[in-house]
Amino acid sequence: MLVNQISVFLENKSGRLAEVTKILGANDIDISALSIADTTDFGILRLIVNKPEKAEGILKENGFTVSCTNVIAIAVEDKPGGLSAALDILEGSSIGIEYMYAFVGKTTNEALVILRVEDPQRAIKELSNSNIKVLSSEMVYKL
Amino acid sequence: MQYWNPTYECMTREEMQRVQTERLINTVKKIYHNVPFFRDKMQKKGIEPCDIKSLEDLKNLPFTYKQDLRDTYPYGLFSAPLSDIVRLHASSGTTGKQIVVGYTRRDIDTWAEVMARTLANAGATKESFVQVAYGYGLFTGGLGAHYGAERIGASVIPISGGNTKRQLQIMKDFGTTILACTPSYALYLAEELAEAGIKKEDLKLKAGVFGAEPWSSNMRKEIEERLGIIAIDIYGLSEIIGPGVATECHCQNGLHVQEDHFIPEIINPDTEEVLPPGTKGELVFTTITKEGMPLIRYRTRDISSLNYDKCECGRTLVRMSKVSGRSDDMLIIRGVNVFPSQIESVLLEMGETAPHYLLIVDRIENLDTLEVWVEMTQGMFSDEVKKIEDLERKIKKEIENTLGINAKVKLVEPKTIERSEGKAKRVIDKRKI
Numbered sequence: 001m002l003v004n005q006i007s008v009f010l011e012n013k014s015g016r017l018a019e020v021t022k023i024l025g026a027n028d029i030d031i032s033a034l035s036i037a038d039t040t041d042f043g044i045l046r047l048i049v050n051k052p053e054k055a056e057g058i059l060k061e062n063g064f065t066v067s068c069t070n071v072i073a074i075a076v077e078d079k080p081g082g083l084s085a086a087l088d089i090l091e092g093s094s095i096g097i098e099y100m101y102a103f104v105g106k107t108t109n110e111a112l113v114i115l116r117v118e119d120p121q122r123a124i125k126e127l128s129n130s131n132i133k134v135l136s137s138e139m140v141y142k143l
Numbered sequence: 144m145q146y147w148n149p150t151y152e153c154m155t156r157e158e159m160q161r162v163q164t165e166r167l168i169n170t171v172k173k174i175y176h177n178v179p180f181f182r183d184k185m186q187k188k189g190i191e192p193c194d195i196k197s198l199e200d201l202k203n204l205p206f207t208y209k210q211d212l213r214d215t216y217p218y219g220l221f222s223a224p225l226s227d228i229v230r231l232h233a234s235s236g237t238t239g240k241q242i243v244v245g246y247t248r249r250d251i252d253t254w255a256e257v258m259a260r261t262l263a264n265a266g267a268t269k270e271s272f273v274q275v276a277y278g279y280g281l282f283t284g285g286l287g288a289h290y291g292a293e294r295i296g297a298s299v300i301p302i303s304g305g306n307t308k309r310q311l312q313i314m315k316d317f318g319t320t321i322l323a324c325t326p327s328y329a330l331y332l333a334e335e336l337a338e339a340g341i342k343k344e345d346l347k348l349k350a351g352v353f354g355a356e357p358w359s360s361n362m363r364k365e366i367e368e369r370l371g372i373i374a375i376d377i378y379g380l381s382e383i384i385g386p387g388v389a390t391e392c393h394c395q396n397g398l399h400v401q402e403d404h405f406i407p408e409i410i411n412p413d414t415e416e417v418l419p420p421g422t423k424g425e426l427v428f429t430t431i432t433k434e435g436m437p438l439i440r441y442r443t444r445d446i447s448s449l450n451y452d453k454c455e456c457g458r459t460l461v462r463m464s465k466v467s468g469r470s471d472d473m474l475i476i477r478g479v480n481v482f483p484s485q486i487e488s489v490l491l492e493m494g495e496t497a498p499h500y501l502l503i504v505d506r507i508e509n510l511d512t513l514e515v516w517v518e519m520t521q522g523m524f525s526d527e528v529k530k531i532e533d534l535e536r537k538i539k540k541e542i543e544n545t546l547g548i549n550a551k552v553k554l555v556e557p558k559t560i561e562r563s564e565g566k567a568k569r570v571i572d573k574r575k576i
Binding site: 007009016037039041042044046063064065066067069098109116119126 | 399519520521524525526527528531532553554555556557559
């Protein structure tokens with residue numbers, strides 16, 4: 001249930017982001033979701049790809065600093081209140097959220113959310129118990 | 144012609160050599176008996192005080208290095224008993240340890256004497272108003288200039304550094320005629336005049352004595368233009384006495400060394416062989432009147448040359464050329480001595496092996512800036528922005544603690560810092576001195 005997310009360190013220089021996507025594209029790696037955390041001097045690019053180990057290897061070979069983080073992916077109803085229901089559960093169980101980003105999946109009525117939480121195993125348990133759909137890693141990589 | 148002490152400043156070469164010989168012999172005798180560190184050094188070379196009979200014998204004496212002061216921190220090189228030490232100063236140290244210097248009452252007097260000569264060179268008299276904008280404290284600049292000005296009988300304004308608006312207001316209201324500060328600060332003051340609504344014609348400034356950092360002739364022209372003064376270059380170092388070791392005269396053609404107190408030599412920094420006058424090399428000083436912490440053949444790491452020709456001003460004191468560089472990789476940033484290798488040790492302490500870093504030194508609006516680029520490594524990387532920012536802050540804090548100045552820290556992508564075959568290029572100094 002834990003999904004492998006790739007994080008890449010990028011300096012705030014033009015062309016760095018394009019370089020990453022070019023390399024991934026050239027190596028037949030598909031990006032399902034991404035988000036960028038930016039500060040004045042640098043950014044952290046977070047990617048959900050279909051082949052995370054390969055992506056990590058290829059980017060490292062090309063001189064990038066890469067790390068892997070475990071995140072969880074959930075599917076919520078694509079209607080007002082959908083996300084709030086899921087977040088309530090996490091709050092109710094006192095599980096802190098480090099960051100999250102959302103994207104629309106291929107199924108209608110479903111919005112997909114990637115979350116980094118402080119206790120992923122417990123989060124998965126709490127969410128599943130409350131009937132929130134937690135996606136397996138295979139499902140996520142196939143998106 | 145304004146000589147503070149014509150007897151010594153215009154002495155014949157023969158007379159000066161007699162004075163220096165006598166003082167050198169006395170100094171060597173005293174430190175041989177009082178300072179075990181020097182005695183050991185001399186004994187290792189097989190030299191005793193009675194072997195020193197003339198200035199020719201100076202080159203047989205061992206050198207003293209900055210490391211020696213660090214190794215004997217704090218009082219290991221003092222020649223006078225601590226109860227006779229009436230003042231302690233310290234210079235910005237490297238690797239965390241400061242260089243400590245101690246003065247007896249007579250040393251303070253000597254210091255005032257050489258600084259009086261320095262200020263008199265700039266035209267100071269007892270009618271002058273001397274604004275001392277060098278920092279007061281452990282740094283020798285402020286108090287050095289202060290005592291020199293007081294010796295002359297000038298009215299001393301001990302304003303120390305900073306608070307530019309107030310500096311300019313006082314300069315105008317108190318009628319400052321002589322300014323003592325670093326050249327970059329002088330330029331900064333000059334540029335702030337307009338902001339403060341003061342015209343240079345409103346000021347009574349006549350001259351300034353500027354030192355503690357390297358400055359170009361262009362910078363001198365600008366300072367002279369903007370403030371309407373003559374800008375005199377002065378040279379000194381805490382280990383020798385502080386400011387007052389050498390000073391330009393109004394000819395602005397070389398700095399007269401107060402050689403009746405400090406004997407200069409120029410050596411080849413690699414072979415330590417003494418070089419003839421006119422040749423560039425590393426400046427070495429031997430103090431011959433200091434009692435608290437006399438030093439024999441102290442290697443300054445500053446590059447200069449000596450000129451024994453009589454100066455147009457009438458002084459016979461040997462002149463040293465403006466310092467043109469360092470014989471090591473030391474930088475002076477905002478008046479603080481910085482060795483690039485210190486950054487390396489900071490990073491190594493933080494657990495980074497073979498860190499790749501680059502120092503970018505620049506001068507923005509007349510103040511030195513330091514930016515340290517550190518290459519990101521797998522070990523340092525984290526998925527959380529907060530953790531990386533914390534790391535940046537930690538590096539910045541460690542650099543501040545070690546170097547004593549604050550630097551901007553920028554984490555850069557791996558391989559962005561140039562690699563080289565030989566000695567890595569660690570510094571990009573964009574300042575045009």
